Amino acid sequence: MWEVIKSVLAAFFGVQKERQRQHDFQHGKPGAFIAVGIVMAAVLVMLVAAVAIMAAR
Amino acid sequence: MRKTLAWIMGAGSFLGLASSTLANGWNMPAGVTDVSREIYSLHMTIFWICVVIGIVVFGVMFYSLFRYRRSRGAKSANFHENTSVEVVWTAVPLLILVGMALPATATLKRMYDASEADLDVMVTGQQWRWHYEYLGENVSFTSSLSTPRSQINGEEEKGENYLLDVDQPLVLPVGRKVRFLMTSDDVIHSWWVPDLAVKQDSIPGFVNENWVRIEEPGIYRGQCAELCGKDHAFMPVVVRALEGDEFDSWLAERRKEAEAEASGVDREWSMDELMERGEQVYGAICATCHQPDGSGAEPTFPALAGNEALLNDRDRHIDVVLNGVSGTPMAAFRSNLNPVELAAVITYERNAWGNESGDVVQPSEIQALLEQ
Incomplete structure (x- = not known):
């Protein structure tokens, strides 16, 4: 699970180690990456919204 | 040594050119309000950040092109990826952008706060x-x-x-x-x-x-x-x-x-008074399209001088000026001009440039029409 989160974070940032990429493509399940990706995207949106609301005070 | 000198001179002349361009009035003005000065300083800060980035990026590029050219036996490196370099070139622009966005957002917030105006x-x-x-x-x-x-x-x-x-x-x-x-x-x-x-x-x-x-x-x-x-x-x-x-x-x-x-609406105006006032209003409002001499610009802007339809139908003339003509550029002036101005300009149009209807339109008449 932690591996999947780390890979999704790397994808958000846009840089990934080649070794990790190989590993993900051989052992990971696509569904896990998609699910974690959706959840983390929602978290990112809420984070940005929270910052915006704080800044607008 | 000579190379360093050339670099310094190159960068110096670039900066000199940039500053002289700014000094010659090509730049935006600093303005006369707090907000305008804030915007100006943001503009300059971001400008110089861009200048520095430009010098560094193009400097490295041109230096590499020149120093590692093939005629001097340079061989291209053959590697696929380098995670740490990629992390650096992603994180550095991110930090620069966030650094620029923070003060810019603070200024935007001030610009949008129109509350408590005098x-x-x-x-x-x-x-x-x-x-x-x-x-x-x-x-x-x-x-x-x-x-x-x-x-x-x-x-x-x-x-x-x-x-x-x-x-x-x-x-x-x-x-x-x-x-x-x-x-x-x-x-x-x-x-x-x-x-x-x-x-x-x-x-x-x-x-x-x-x-x-x-x-x-x-x-x-x-x-x-x-x-x-x-x-x-x-x-x-x-x-x-x-x-x-x-x-x-x-x-x-x-x-x-x-x-x-x-209070001028209620009194009777003389022809001369209306003509004088009407000429001012016509010059400021109507002349851009219908021309100062009333000759218009056919077919879009009809001539008013010698216009038979206008001279023969006083009511229609008043209606056109008050309410405009839909589907044409003729706007409705009932809310832009006051009754005195409307009466004066209509009287003027009916009696200027050889239009000799002799008609006088009184402000009180227009006032009555506006109240209908």
Whole structure:
């Protein structure tokens, strides 16, 4: 699970180690990456919204 | 040693060129408000950040091209990826962007805070002039281009403020927060005065807000910044900023004039009075399309001089001026001009340039029509 989160974070940032990429493509399940990706995207949106609301005070 | 010297000279001449360009008036003005100076300093900060990035990036690129050229036996490296370099070139721009966004957002927040204004001015864009209304003060007027036609047509040398002069500037107080409520009667215009750092669209059916607190008395000029038709270039903005007490007496004077004008509706006007007033109104409002001599510009703008239809039908003439003609550029002037101005301009059109109807249209008659 932690591996999947780390890979999704790397994808958000846009840089990934080649070794990790190989590993993900051989052992990971696509569904896990998609699910974690959706959840983390929602978290990112809420984070940005929270910052915006704080800044607008 | 020589190489370093060449580098320093190259960078130096670039910076010199950049600064001289800025000093020569090519740059945006720092303006006369707190917000405008903030925007200016943001603009300069971001400009110099871009200059430094440009020098570093292109410097590395040109140096590498030159130093590692093939004729000197350079061999290209053959590796696929380097995670740490990629992390660095992603994180550094991210930090630069966030660093620029923080102060920019703080300024934007201040720009949008139009609350607690001392004075409200309604700004209405019209093809092709600006209408200003001091809300709650019973003072409103239309501000039209006053650059002479002869300069526009090239028959006379162009003046210093060519196309940047109006008959009645917007007068504002120094040191008070003035809120603008911007809207439009016809198409999208944009009220722009660089020294005040205000550029706000005026959109039919919407009211946009903006505000300004001018710090120095003076004349500030601007233009319509949204292409709005034939005379888009001929609807400048002129703001005259006065000290608070001077402004107060100006406003009181205008209020008195407005009251006098309102009482003028009831009395009987003579032909000469109406003709004199009508000529002013015609020159400021009608002449841009129908031409100063009433000759028009067929087929879009009909001639008024010698116009049989106009001369034979007085009621229709009044109706056209009050309510416009839908499907044509002829606008309705019932809410832009007061009854005296309307009566005067109609009388003028019926009796100027060889139009000899002899008709007099009284302000009271127009007033009655407006109240229907």
